[in-house]
Amino acid sequence: MMPKPTACAAAPAARRGTPEPKILLDTMIAIRSFVPSLLVLALSGSGLAAETPEATALAVLASQAGVHEKARACQQLGVVGGPASIPALAALLDQEHLADYARSGLEGIKDPAAEAALLKALPKLEGLYLAGVVNSLGVRRDPAAVPDLQKLALDPKRGVASEAVASLGMIGSVEAAKTINMVLTTGPAELRVPAAHAALAAAARLAKAGDPAAARVLLDAVVRTVTTGALPAVAKHQMAALPAK
Amino acid sequence: MKSTRRNFLKTTALAIGMPTIIPASALGKNGAVAPSNRIVMGGIGIGPRGREDLGAFLKQPDVQFVAIADVQEERREIVRWMANKQCGNEDCAKTRDMFEVLGRPDIDAVLIATGDHWHALGIILASKAGKDIYCEKPCSMTIRESQELADAVNRYGRVFQAGTQRRNVDNFRFAAELARSGKLGKIHTVHASILHLEESHEWLPAEAEPAIEVVDWDRWLGPAPWRPYNKNYVQGRWRGYYDFHGGAALPEWGAHTVDICQWAANADDTTPVEFEAEGETIHARYANGVKMVMRLAGFNGEGKWVVPGTCPVRFEGDSGWVEAADSGKVAVSSPTLLAGGAPAEMAGTDPSKHVRNFLDCVKSRAKPAANADVTRRGHIVSHAASIGWRLGRKVNFDPATETFINDAEANRMCSRARRSPWHA
Numbered sequence: 001m002m003p004k005p006t007a008c009a010a011a012p013a014a015r016r017g018t019p020e021p022k023i024l025l026d027t028m029i030a031i032r033s034f035v036p037s038l039l040v041l042a043l044s045g046s047g048l049a050a051e052t053p054e055a056t057a058l059a060v061l062a063s064q065a066g067v068h069e070k071a072r073a074c075q076q077l078g079v080v081g082g083p084a085s086i087p088a089l090a091a092l093l094d095q096e097h098l099a100d101y102a103r104s105g106l107e108g109i110k111d112p113a114a115e116a117a118l119l120k121a122l123p124k125l126e127g128l129y130l131a132g133v134v135n136s137l138g139v140r141r142d143p144a145a146v147p148d149l150q151k152l153a154l155d156p157k158r159g160v161a162s163e164a165v166a167s168l169g170m171i172g173s174v175e176a177a178k179t180i181n182m183v184l185t186t187g188p189a190e191l192r193v194p195a196a197h198a199a200l201a202a203a204a205r206l207a208k209a210g211d212p213a214a215a216r217v218l219l220d221a222v223v224r225t226v227t228t229g230a231l232p233a234v235a236k237h238q239m240a241a242l243p244a245k
Numbered sequence: 246m247k248s249t250r251r252n253f254l255k256t257t258a259l260a261i262g263m264p265t266i267i268p269a270s271a272l273g274k275n276g277a278v279a280p281s282n283r284i285v286m287g288g289i290g291i292g293p294r295g296r297e298d299l300g301a302f303l304k305q306p307d308v309q310f311v312a313i314a315d316v317q318e319e320r321r322e323i324v325r326w327m328a329n330k331q332c333g334n335e336d337c338a339k340t341r342d343m344f345e346v347l348g349r350p351d352i353d354a355v356l357i358a359t360g361d362h363w364h365a366l367g368i369i370l371a372s373k374a375g376k377d378i379y380c381e382k383p384c385s386m387t388i389r390e391s392q393e394l395a396d397a398v399n400r401y402g403r404v405f406q407a408g409t410q411r412r413n414v415d416n417f418r419f420a421a422e423l424a425r426s427g428k429l430g431k432i433h434t435v436h437a438s439i440l441h442l443e444e445s446h447e448w449l450p451a452e453a454e455p456a457i458e459v460v461d462w463d464r465w466l467g468p469a470p471w472r473p474y475n476k477n478y479v480q481g482r483w484r485g486y487y488d489f490h491g492g493a494a495l496p497e498w499g500a501h502t503v504d505i506c507q508w509a510a511n512a513d514d515t516t517p518v519e520f521e522a523e524g525e526t527i528h529a530r531y532a533n534g535v536k537m538v539m540r541l542a543g544f545n546g547e548g549k550w551v552v553p554g555t556c557p558v559r560f561e562g563d564s565g566w567v568e569a570a571d572s573g574k575v576a577v578s579s580p581t582l583l584a585g586g587a588p589a590e591m592a593g594t595d596p597s598k599h600v601r602n603f604l605d606c607v608k609s610r611a612k613p614a615a616n617a618d619v620t621r622r623g624h625i626v627s628h629a630a631s632i633g634w635r636l637g638r639k640v641n642f643d644p645a646t647e648t649f650i651n652d653a654e655a656n657r658m659c660s661r662a663r664r665s666p667w668h669a
Contacts, residue, residue, distance in 0.1 A: 068448050068472075071470065071472075072446050075446075075470075075487075078657060078661075078662075079654060079657045079658060080654075097471045099665070100470050100471065100662060100663075100664045100665055101470055101662075103662045103665075104470065104661060104662035107660070107662045108657045110653070110657075128665040128666055129665065131665045131666040132662075132664075132665030132666070135663065135665060135666070135667075135668040136662060138668065139660070139662070163666065163668065166668055167668075170669075197373055200400055200401075201400075204396070204400060229375065230375040230401070233402075234400065234401055234402060237402060238400065
């Protein structure tokens, strides 16, 4: 589905952002620049080598540094972070302005513990924060996320059903396809188009993974359930490209 | 009866009681293009460069530009004025919500010329909405986005043209075809000019946000991570910032020059297998041994290029070489290579032929010169090279899987999280 912000959208940035008084900015930056170094020293007994890029970034997250410094630390952890970084990043998943940066860190950490942290956050989050984590689970494509995404796809009260369906489409496993099919055939009308887009994505994954039969089932469901617009034709075209039965 | 746009117009006219005497211009006589043969277009995010593209589109007799979506009121109004002036009416709609443009069933194609961080997602959303797409370059921020945009365009059967217009500029075409024809002998090295590599993580000082109707900062950011508003970003000075300018600025020119090198090296369906930076020069090698050298050129002609102008490229073979740049000129190792005549001089920044190529393909459903597949790989090469530069070491790349080989650190640089709720 087109990710048009709807009811779950947070307040506009104009109301979310609180610009720091300019007169203090340079002073604050100067002070902050010392904080990570001090904290790196403090972390020397934590099991992380004190001067690794990961330890430095974690020290920033543990400090009183501002949003800018912490945002950059999250991005760095997306490249250099490991399991030790996961708790600090997960703690930011509901933090204004930092939640998306935290996801950039967690999306980059391939360790299963990062997936677990994202899944663990699901019941606690709402709105944009929840939608963001759902999107990250799709990007990571870990089949372990499928059961939770299935629940969200079938629970309109959480407000992220279309995001959950889209993430199932990105994962594109056989189990994910079953839920997409269910939403397509028995779900609410407003989810039909997002589910159709997810079905097209999942079918491509399934075909690439050597399961054209499962792909065909999904594409057939699109043709049967979506009766207007170009999606049925797209599904038929995709079906025609599958290996013969 | 088969449903066509022509039939739709006919039945609609009857239904709403339009006069049955149809003006000759509407039938395509007197040099006008019949409505059924017109391509109805909308725009998404059109600033200074986008207006150059738009100007080229508006000159085409078969284009009807009917709507602009832009998060900046000033830009919306300029584009609306341009379109209405060309069409002689007041019909161009303006909105800050691109979904209003994408949701209009009468619009066939969109011109996307937002900031770079919006390009790939814009292409994906437009593909899902069933629109054909002309999108300014660079079209992606990462390797992953390069893949996603091509997958979406192909999955939804859209016609896509990247704004890498040098594929349709005469001297660049001439140079690439000289290389591909074998007249230079076996090609061993292709040279792509690039700009200085830069990657700032700074934030400009926070400023009070304008009213949402004047600048919709949240929508301007779109999939990019949040940062406080500063007018410089929305006035075009977002380049050089990591969050808005992918690939450490290498794709800024690389989208053109690396792409043309790929074409000249007959490598549109692959990528180099290794990248190694030496200062701001990046050496790449294809599996067949051909080398690509990405090296500086600038607006002042530095870098020992022969042909004047921005975006120079050079192709070297066993028996000759050719060079082309934005001046429209070529230089060759031997006059015999120009025996068939030198190419017409045309500015490398002129999008007119590229735009025409796109429109012709919208009608024929053929693939344009800078289609999604060549854009995918050309952009991946630029991004992979920039990752090698960022890491400061040699990286090995698998063209089949489009991943770095045994290099987790490099592979973690291939994508970025999108700000919620944006997703592909």
